[in-house]
Amino acid sequence: MKTLKISEAVVRRLPVYLRHLMELKQREVLTVSSQDLGQKLDLNPAQIRKDLAYFGDFGRKGIGYDVSYLIQQIRHILKLDQIIHVGLVGAGKLGHALCNYTAYMKDNMRIVAVFDAQESKVGTEINNLRVQPMSELADTVREQKIRIGIITVPASEAQHVAEQFVEAGVEAILNFAPVILRVPAHVRVHTADFTTDMFSLAYYLSDDRKEAPVE
Amino acid sequence: MKTLKISEAVVRRLPVYLRHLMELKQREVLTVSSQDLGQKLDLNPAQIRKDLAYFGDFGRKGIGYDVSYLIQQIRHILKLDQIIHVGLVGAGKLGHALCNYTAYMKDNMRIVAVFDAQESKVGTEINNLRVQPMSELADTVREQKIRIGIITVPASEAQHVAEQFVEAGVEAILNFAPVILRVPAHVRVHTADFTTDMFSLAYYLSDDRKEAPVE
DNA sequence: TAGATTGTTAATCGATTAACAATC
DNA sequence: TAGATTGTTAATCGATTAACAATC
Numbered sequence: 229m230k231t232l233k234i235s236e237a238v239v240r241r242l243p244v245y246l247r248h249l250m251e252l253k254q255r256e257v258l259t260v261s262s263q264d265l266g267q268k269l270d271l272n273p274a275q276i277r278k279d280l281a282y283f284g285d286f287g288r289k290g291i292g293y294d295v296s297y298l299i300q301q302i303r304h305i306l307k308l309d310q311i312i313h314v315g316l317v318g319a320g321k322l323g324h325a326l327c328n329y330t331a332y333m334k335d336n337m338r339i340v341a342v343f344d345a346q347e348s349k350v351g352t353e354i355n356n357l358r359v360q361p362m363s364e365l366a367d368t369v370r371e372q373k374i375r376i377g378i379i380t381v382p383a384s385e386a387q388h389v390a391e392q393f394v395e396a397g398v399e400a401i402l403n404f405a406p407v408i409l410r411v412p413a414h415v416r417v418h419t420a421d422f423t424t425d426m427f428s429l430a431y432y433l434s435d436d437r438k439e440a441p442v443e
Numbered sequence: 444m445k446t447l448k449i450s451e452a453v454v455r456r457l458p459v460y461l462r463h464l465m466e467l468k469q470r471e472v473l474t475v476s477s478q479d480l481g482q483k484l485d486l487n488p489a490q491i492r493k494d495l496a497y498f499g500d501f502g503r504k505g506i507g508y509d510v511s512y513l514i515q516q517i518r519h520i521l522k523l524d525q526i527i528h529v530g531l532v533g534a535g536k537l538g539h540a541l542c543n544y545t546a547y548m549k550d551n552m553r554i555v556a557v558f559d560a561q562e563s564k565v566g567t568e569i570n571n572l573r574v575q576p577m578s579e580l581a582d583t584v585r586e587q588k589i590r591i592g593i594i595t596v597p598a599s600e601a602q603h604v605a606e607q608f609v610e611a612g613v614e615a616i617l618n619f620a621p622v623i624l625r626v627p628a629h630v631r632v633h634t635a636d637f638t639t640d641m642f643s644l645a646y647y648l649s650d651d652r653k654e655a656p657v658e
Numbered sequence: 659t660a661g662a663t664t665g666t667t668a669a670t671c672g673a674t675t676a677a678c679a680a681t682c
Numbered sequence: 683t684a685g686a687t688t689g690t691t692a693a694t695c696g697a698t699t700a701a702c703a704a705t706c
Contacts, residue, residue: 236643237673243642247621261687269623273687274675281689289688290682307645314641321540326637328536333638337645375648376641400644406462408484416647418640422541423548425633426529426591427458428451429615430522430552432631433590452697476663488663489699496665504664505706 238279244269245276246302252295261292308336313373315398317389318380319344319352319359322404326378327355340372345385362392369396379403390417453494459484460491461517467510476507523551528588530613532604533595534559534567534574537619541593542570555587560600577607584611594618605632 248268252260262273269276280286280293283305287293303309316323319342327339343360344350350361360368368374377393379386379401386405393401400416403409406423463483467475477488484491495501495508498520502508518524531538534557542554558575559565565576575583583589592608594601594616601620608616615631618624621638 235673239646240639240643242646243639244623246642247638263687272675274677275673277687277689278674285689287688288682289680290686292687305646306642307648307650308642312645312648321536321543325536325540329637333641337641376644399648402640402644408459416644418644420635420637420640422544422635423462424455424458425617425635426548426552427461427521427523428455429591429617429631429633430527431454431457431520433522433527433614435522450697478663487699489701490697492663492665493698500665502664503706504704505662507663 234282238282241271241276241279242302242306245279246299246306246308249295249299249302253299257295259292260295260298262287264292303336311335312337312375314339314376314378315341315343315365315369315372315374315393316378316380317343317345317362317365317393318378318404319346319349319354320380323378323380324354326380327357330355337376339378341368341374343368345381365392366396369393369398374398376400376402379405379409381405383407449497453497456486456491456494457517457521460494461514461521461523464510464514464517468514472510474507475510475513477502479507518551526550527552527590529554529591529593530556530558530580530584530587530589530608531593531595532558532560532577532580532608533593533619534561534564534569535595538593538595539569541595542572545570552591554593556583556589558583560596580607581611584608584613589613591615591617594620594624596620598622 245265248265249260262276265271265276266273277287280298284301286298286301300309314337316326316339323342327342330339339357341360342354342357343362343365345362349359352359375398377398377400379389379393381389383405386403386407387409390401390403390409390411394411394415398415401409401411401418403417403419404421406421408419409417411417460480463480464475477491480486480491481488492502495513499516501513501516515524529552531541531554538557542557545554554572556575557569557572558577558580560577562576564574567574590613592613592615594604594608596604598620601618601622602624605616605618605624605626609626609630613630616624616626616633618632618634619636621636623634624632626632
């Protein structure tokens with residue numbers, strides 16, 4: 229395996245490849261070409277080959293990629309050949325939804341603890357997990373070997389929660405609050421912000437204003 | 444206003460600028476420089492100036508940008524100087540969460556209808572909205588002037604729902620299901636996929652496997 | 659005036675795509 | 683063998699950043 233700095237764009241495509249490969253496997257497709265993949269995923273075949281070639285020679289000239297083998301390799305690259313433990317803070321509707329969303333994630337990641345600052349939430353059950361108070365976060369992260377933290381609290385509390393996660397030793401954070409978190413460089417943060425998505429979508433609407441303009 | 448093809452990267456940053464500007468406004472800050480903004484948002488000041496300059500001369504040399512004026516301009520660019528009507532299909536936990544997530548979106552967008560294919564869901568109330576059957580989607584989209592559709596159904600149903608949205612005349616779709624949707628070129632789709640985010644985060648974890656490796 | 663900061667051009671950097679020898 | 687398809691190099695394209703004249 230080569231050691232080179234892999235761009236974020238490449239890393240973000242790997243889960244997309246993986247997902248489609250799993251589907252192919254389920255349909256008992258044994259082999260797939262970069263051509264096929266590109267067609268399905270709306271990507272340039274050369275890009276797919278190049279992405280994969282960063283990590284090794286996974287294909288066979290004239291043949292393509294062995295589906296099962298490639299799945300195994302991508303899971304290894306993404307460190308998903310183990311079960312990653314995840315903690316979540318914010319037992320609101322969104323937190324609830326994500327806990328249940330284990331559908332096809334469950335072989336690779338598992339939400340093993342849920343926390344909330346609100347006393348009324350503590351002790352309730354979500355998906356067989358007892359909602360814990362924030363005071364238990366640090367110990368639980370260590371005991372349960374939680375490596376990724378999910379933040380589904382209001383924007384005003386997100387930074388504080390992030391700091392507690394970092395303090396407890398979490399290595400990466402997925403943040404759903406619409407704020408930019410400040411964390412040390414060794415902690416990776418991705419922000420999954422619904423409002424940013426919605427607002428940028430609006431840009432692409434046609435120009436005729438259908439409602440009474442405010443301006 | 445110049446007419447030039449604006450890259451998606453630029454469009455995705457505009458809502459981030461807007462959000463921070465709103466916060467500045469609330470704190471009664473009158474003026475902001477690209478320097479200040481860059482610091483807060485982790486972006487290069489030149490990039491911010493360039494992004495804004497695509498759309499007009501909004502700043503003043505030696506001074507910076509007037510916060511209120513820039514807010515107004517960005518809202519106009521993003522077509523958020525009107526209230527955009529939104530429809531949602533999939534009244535599960537995630538759909539529920541998004542309906543409630545109107546917090547700071549409510550001046551710009553409004554979810555005005557919720558649909559679900561499951562009979563057991565139809566007729567229940569979410570945030571004062573009656574969940575409607577899919578058979579009412581087309582008419583409601585037209586009557587309510589719904590321009591953006593949100594999809595929060597299982598992956599297997601997402602494509603079918605997208606087609607119904609497109610058929611009904613929706614201009615853009617925000618898709619939460621982990622699939623790549625096929626829609627005509629005039630419809631814009633953004634995919635907000637939780638699993639892709641989580642899986643790509645795992646790549647950045649440290650290399651020591653903390654659980655018993657599967658491999 | 660002096661200091662600050664924009665808008666914009668030019669330079670740099672990085673990512674995508676094309677092309678093709680190697681080879682199954 | 684002929685056709686298909688990889689891995690990789692070179693070409694292209696696009697996005698980010700630096701630099702600076704204009705000017706508040």
